[in-house]
Amino acid sequence: MKPIFDSTLHDILNERLAKLESHFNADVIFYYGPIADSLEKPFRDFIEDLKLDIVQHDTLCIILNTPGGSAETVEKLVKITRHHYQEVCFIVPDSAYSAGTIFCMSGDKIYMDYSSSLGPIDPQVFNGKNWVPALGYLDKVEEMINKSAAGQLTQAELIMLREQDLAMLRRHEQARDLTVALLKEWLVKYKFKNWNYHKAGLPVTPVEKEDRAKEIAKDLGDNKLWHSHGRSIGVAALTHILKLKIEDYSNDTVLKPLVREYNDLICQYILRNGSEAFLHSRKFI
Numbered sequence: 001m002k003p004i005f006d007s008t009l010h011d012i013l014n015e016r017l018a019k020l021e022s023h024f025n026a027d028v029i030f031y032y033g034p035i036a037d038s039l040e041k042p043f044r045d046f047i048e049d050l051k052l053d054i055v056q057h058d059t060l061c062i063i064l065n066t067p068g069g070s071a072e073t074v075e076k077l078v079k080i081t082r083h084h085y086q087e088v089c090f091i092v093p094d095s096a097y098s099a100g101t102i103f104c105m106s107g108d109k110i111y112m113d114y115s116s117s118l119g120p121i122d123p124q125v126f127n128g129k130n131w132v133p134a135l136g137y138l139d140k141v142e143e144m145i146n147k148s149a150a151g152q153l154t155q156a157e158l159i160m161l162r163e164q165d166l167a168m169l170r171r172h173e174q175a176r177d178l179t180v181a182l183l184k185e186w187l188v189k190y191k192f193k194n195w196n197y198h199k200a201g202l203p204v205t206p207v208e209k210e211d212r213a214k215e216i217a218k219d220l221g222d223n224k225l226w227h228s229h230g231r232s233i234g235v236a237a238l239t240h241i242l243k244l245k246i247e248d249y250s251n252d253t254v255l256k257p258l259v260r261e262y263n264d265l266i267c268q269y270i271l272r273n274g275s276e277a278f279l280h281s282r283k284f285i
Contacts, residue, residue: 013265017280020061023255024089027059029060029062030063031064031066031277031278032066033278034067034277036070040076046279047081049281060084060085062089062090063092063262064092064103065095066099067100069098072178078103088108090103091259092104092117093264095117096118105182105186105187107190109247110191114234114236118233120231180217184213187213188209191244216242
């Protein structure tokens, strides 16, 4: 019975995906899972296979649900999507944290509703055993260095500071710097490409776009502002604190049910099958 049930479920998911493609007049894909190095080649092949289809679109919409991962991998995924599509949009029905937030910042548009979340852009670095948040690591080391300069460092903290791996600290710094550089580049190039005038009617200069991108990158990476690597940053915070334009579909009576009906069903399917990562397009499930 399970193969028959799965086949029926696949047909329903494909139908719901087709409705989203019709709504956006775009290729729509779904990704669930961490953003790790192992994703690069499957994602490349997945996109190339989709572009071989007889149906051709210049816009790609990515429905993204991820806890985060590698900023370096995100950079490669962006190169793949931008090679094949003129416009790339992100839909976040649930959450896209850390590297997932970085990925979304490469989009021309970001679609969210009141229950959706992005997260602080604290890139994760693999320490040989686990993925650890780079900024949290650097913040703690900086705190101990400042306490040492003030003569307030405890003996236990001194031992911890001495045991730090300098090469690993440098990797954390590089991950942080790469994240800021990518956001500055992508926000100016894609998200701000049609931001030509201020509300008062004055033209927006390239320098103003760069400065705005720097502010967003700084605020998204500020652990003192968000307090937690896993903090949820919703539409209200993104628009009012970060001043970032979000396509809020909370009250869209057409788009909201299209996204919810598709996303909720495919997430249930993924959880039932215990999949760590999952890709779906009209050509692949």
